[in-house]
Amino acid sequence: MTTEERLKNHFSQKPHIPDTAYVANEAVLIGDVMLGEFASVWPGCVIRGDINFISIGARTNVQDGTIIHLADDYGVEIGNDVTIGHGAIIHACKVEAECLIGMRATIMDGAIIGRNSIIGAGSLVTPKTLIPSGSLAIGSPAKVVRQLSEEEKANIKNWALKYVKVAAAHKAKFQSG
Template sequence: MPVILPVKDTMPQIPEDCFIAPNATIVGNVAMGNQCSVWFSAVVRGDVNYIKMGNKVNVQDGAVIHCTYKTHPTTIGNNVSIGHNALVHGCTIKDNVLIGMGSIIMDGCVVESNSIIAAGAVLTQNTKVEAGSIYAGVPAKKIKDISKELISGEIDRIANNYIKYSSWFK
């Protein structure tokens, strides 16, 4: 069974249509939207501030979502994929975003809609990612504008696939 625990009398809010893997951990002030999934060994830890997730968010294997005490909650929009072993910390991720495997998004960052953060990228504190762009590297920088084909071919495809994958476990 997944670890789902209250912190200071605040229990995570998880709709019934979400999939939570048996060894995932979700604690504290976490509010998830519909059709979300939290995969194997992922951690969503709303103990020191809140974490709010929209609809169709998938938190893939080994990813960590956290926040910073009193200063930086974490807000994630709709149709967002957070890749394997990514770290999303005290930031804002808008709608239709792909966070690549092993990437790090630090406190105060804002990732605008229709964007991709490449695998292994590091967004240093307070980085603002332009809508419709791809950021890569360490530290991450804009490498190009995103095409409509990438929005539908990658961002939408991955988010929709994770809804399908989660149905296999229900």
């Protein structure tokens, strides 16, 4: 499929935003974007599904200023209960469930972040890198430095659940009828 055909196909689609999700008024979602139940997208985010698809899981929070985009060859898949820190760049990659992507981290084309992993703030995950499940990866380029403890894994899930509550409060205050 040519880029022009991809644009026509994906631009014809509108973002799917369930009633339980929160999308800040200052966020921009374009094209083939699907949010899961209770997901949240905060001010200043740009999520652009113009040439491929973007899928964001249930209870996942995409914090302020994050950019999510894709490529002809790779869409974006983000699992359930993921926290994406402020100002991150998520480009044409897969982030499995229950991960924490640190503030200002960048994840590039074809990378896969395994379940229950943390990518440290400011880290760069280079194209086609595989971060194994349960890892802490930091640096530029990001390297696995150790496996996460069970407590750290639980904290990732708890952080996502906390953001569900925060999003509900914001939705009630700023987007009620």
